[in-house]
Amino acid sequence: MKGPLASLKILDFSTLLPGPFASLLLADMGAEVLRVESPSRMDLVRVLPPHDDGVSASHAYLNRNKRSIALDLKRPEAVEVVKQLVREYDIVLEQFRPGVMDKLGVGYEALKAINPKLIYVSITGYGQTGPYRDRAGHDINYLALAGVASYTGRRDTGPLPLGVQLADLGGGSLHGVMGLLAAVIHRQHTGEGQQVDVSMTDCAFSLNGMAGAGYLACGVEPDMENQALNGGSFYDYYRTRDGRWFSVGSLEPQFMQQFCAVIGHPELAARGLSLKAEDQQALKREIAVAFEKRDFADWCERFAAVDACVEPMLPLSEAVEHPQIQARGLVVEVPRGDGRKQRQMACPIRFSAGLPEPKHIGAAVGEHSAEVLHELGYSEAQVAELKAAKVIA
Structure with missing residues (x-):
């Protein structure tokens, strides 16, 4: 070959x-x-x-x-x-x-x-x-x-x-x-x-992709934590009780509903659709509090069978052994x-x-x-x- x-x-x-x-x-x-x-x-x-x-x-x-x-x-x-x-x-x-x-x-x-x-x-x-x-x-x-x-x-x-x-x-x-x-x-x-x-x-x-296109066509200057994908929304990383991290990318409503159900706060799902910066930051704080109540392994088990765009952050030592890799x-x-x-x-x-x-x-x-x-x-x-x-x- x-x-x-x-x-x-x-x-x-x-x-x-x-x-x-x-x-x-x-x-x-x-x-x-x-x-x-x-x-x-x-x-x-x-x-x-x-x-x-x-x-x-x-x-x-x-x-x-x-x-x-x-x-x-x-x-x-x-x-x-x-x-x-x-x-x-x-x-x-x-x-x-x-x-x-x-x-x-x-x-x-x-x-x-x-x-x-x-x-x-x-x-x-x-x-x-x-x-x-x-x-x-x-x-x-x-x-x-x-x-x-x-x-x-x-x-x-x-x-x-x-x-x-x-x-x-x-x-x-x-x-x-x-x-x-x-x-x-x-x-x-x-x-x-x-x-x-x-x-x-x-x-x-x-x-620069989306941010550059937005600035050149519309004059919208991107800044740190002011966009949906750079920390300006709940799309972010969250620390678990034992100091490890999870990535949450549940942008679409169907994913957000599943995510909120797993963390025990189904009422938060509708708030994920808000475009107001203050609403997003408040939502992030509530999600952060929820993640800090359980250890990494516990969250891994809870999200394993849930298709919600939520995955653990892995060090290389674990990434190379992951079943998908x-x-x-x-x-x-x-x-x-x-x-x-x-x-x-x-x-x-x-x-x-x-x-x-x-x-x-x-x-x-x-x-x-x-x-x-x-x-x-x-x-x-x-x-x-x-x-x-x-x-x-």
Whole structure:
């Protein structure tokens, strides 16, 4: 089984999270991904704790199924290797600031001259244009500038640093994959390659969804805890007597009726329909009092057979063992290369034709350098010479 993207060959110059997560999805779906890494400037995810026998668990996951070649791109011999590679690896994924790849001699125009069908995906914080194009940033900055953080949090404590990197993953990674695959379809129809410009801030801005649409069309400025889905209504989290939490999303009347019946206050159901902020806050206080009367396990039992959009908040240790997660096969055993296996999160996309089994965890820096060069026609002597000159590792 090869997977639906088995025809794609991708050179991945990215590091950290956005690009590697994008190429992880592509590799899981069968694409051949070759990471081009620096032999001297380590991808910091490689040292990110926690470690499994000295290997970063995050790196082992994010770089699953990918090969690695280590090239010093400041050396012309290394640039020549890349130029040979793009004759076959006709998709490039990179995450440097604008202009960096050009300075190295492997920018879009330089590689397009070798392979006109090249698809060149550039994921950056702020895009290839605009006054912030050269500015540094991280996920929290992109969410702040895009307006997302302005209504995500509590009025008395401020915006929340999200546990999931929304701009990096939802913005850079998923939009990067989407743009890449759209360019592939375009190339199949026209024979033309192109550069795809993905800005994590742009993508985060588009994720404003309902709040952004409301502001642009109607001038309604979203704020913390002033909307139905951000704490401005009973749609929220509630603490149990033993200090754990439940999520309540019973927005529709039929769900609200069931929810209120379980907590012993059927009379509250009609109040859930009120649009007045003061009514919603009063309702939240009564729901909070009800939840604090019972322990987590008790509420789990009471809501288990009730279809009311009410679910317990689980730590990862419980989430991975949940029957739904287990039934969907979202945890897989991936070969480590030493005869053992590592548990990882599986590809979340399911195909009726299936996907190939995971081949291996993230590779060591330059683990496949010699192998890749031999595939390009380099002799043993030439590979040894490049290693001795520290062009490759």
